[in-house]
Amino acid sequence: MGLHQVDIGSDAYQQPGEVLAERIGARKKELGNKLLVLCHHYQQEAVYRFADMTGDSLKLAKHAAACTDKPYIVFCGVHFMAESADILTGDSQAVILPDLRAGCPMADMAQVEEVSWAWKELGQVSDASRIIPVTYVNSSAAIKAFVGERNGSVCTSSNAERVLTWALERGEKVFFFPDEHLGRNSAVALGIKPEEIVLWKRGEHLGGNSGETIRRAKVILWNGYCTVHMQFSAAHVRMWREKDPAVKIIVHPECRHEVVAGADRYGSTENIIRAVTDSPAGSRWAIGTEINLVKRLARQNPDKEIHSLSPFQCLCSTMYRIKPKYLLWVLDNLVEGEVKNQVTVDPGTAKLARIALDRMLAI
Ligand code: 13P
Ligand code: SF4
Helix, strand or coil: CCCCCCCCCHHHHCCCHHHHHHHHHHHHHHHHHHEEEEEECCCCHHHHCCCCEEECHHHHHHHHHHCCCCCEEEEECCHHHHHHHHHHCCCCCEEECCCCCCCCHHHHCCCHHHHHHHHHHHHHHCCHHHEEEEEECCCCHHHHHHHHHCCCEEECCCCHHHHHHHHHHHCCEEEEECEHHHHHHHHHHCCCCHHHEEEECCCCHHHHCCHHHHHHCCEEEECECCCCHHHCCHHHHHHHHHHCCCCEEEECCCCCHHHHHHCCEECCHHHHHHHHHHCCCCCEEEEECCHHHHHHHHHHCCCCEEEECCCCCCCCCCHHHCCHHHHHHHHHHHHCCCCCCECCCCHHHHHHHHHHHHHHHHC
């Protein structure tokens, strides 16, 4: 994605956390009803504490769409989420990403040019009109527009199985991108046979497959992945099972299939929060998702034992780019009537991407 973040000037913003927090609180008060701060669950605490609303990507997209009265939406998350919010909000609303370098490596693994090329190749060995494209919400607006234009849908980690079912009822095959693992985990959960699930390797002719393999496939998976969730392994699952036979293991579906298969449960960040929060006192959990969420769950549930599934800190470094000083900088500017770091999607792309997003919200 490679968006540039302007230098905010270190002197005014290089201050102790408590000073920045006080200043952010004051700016929020000044902006009052004009402002909505949305925070994804992976945000660091120093930012998350200022959220008006929190959620996983599906919930945040719904919040953005529902808050039609807020002229300024400060999105503490990553770029593709801010793009979705811009598509779902009105023309008079500005969606602001405090640090424009907050992208998602997985979303960057599917550029619209390479997906369009792959689509053409698929059409050479099968009937493209019988293929339904499905993109994970972790993708650029241009990719969502590509999907909208071809009667496909967006999905999130909360509804991937439902969207996949919808797509398979409408076509012979699904082309799923960018996340191989969410696609595979959802396809396996729906009972699709392993030989009907095919991997499309980026940059290879026919994704490294024969025409025959493609013709037999039901689900074709782009080989993108999340650099954070790939850090959890089957060895971590075994380690916990040996250490504590009573521990419950819950993981995000962006983890490899062997990790999901070894876990007790899997689900989106919202599902993970619900499962842990609703469990009885004394429960013990090993959680395979981003560390800021795991630590927050541990703090919020002192009556339970909560650990990361991995002994190492699995941090989403791009989510982590949203620092209090950048949040303060955009709010300072809003008070002065200056909108900095607005994320906009051009109207042509937004119109087509909205078709794919609305389809998801309707499924
Ligand atoms: P959720 O849809 O669970 O919020 O996941 C978004 C994400 O980026 C996870 O890596
Ligand atoms: Fe992207 Fe993974 Fe970070 Fe989510 S956790 S924003 S998928 S890199």
